[in-house]
Amino acid sequence: MTDFEAQVLGDLSALKSQMHALLGVGQPGRLSLLEERVERHERTVQRMKGVGGALSVLMTLFHVALDVMRR
Known part of the structure; x- marks a missing residue:
């Protein structure tokens, strides 16, 4: 295996581990946690509206009641 191939495989391994952290492996990943936070925020904004x-x-x-009482 050449140095280039080793570098590519190392980078691919790092990318794979980062994707697992982002998407989650059997557990909620960072992306799903972020989606939940956005949904909670949107519900709160709608409630405040x-x-x-x-x-x-x-x-x-x-x-209107004050105006009616003045007359």
Whole structure:
């Protein structure tokens, strides 16, 4: 085996171990953990949008009630 072949096989071995860490071998890898974090973040953002919408409706109703009480 030449030095070039040994280098290529060494690099391939390193790449294979990095892919196993990224994708996971029977366990969640870093990529699946990252996907879970993104999904959690997206759920939180959607929840905050809903809370903001509900608060804006409540504030509008409160201001309408104040205007009605002034008259």
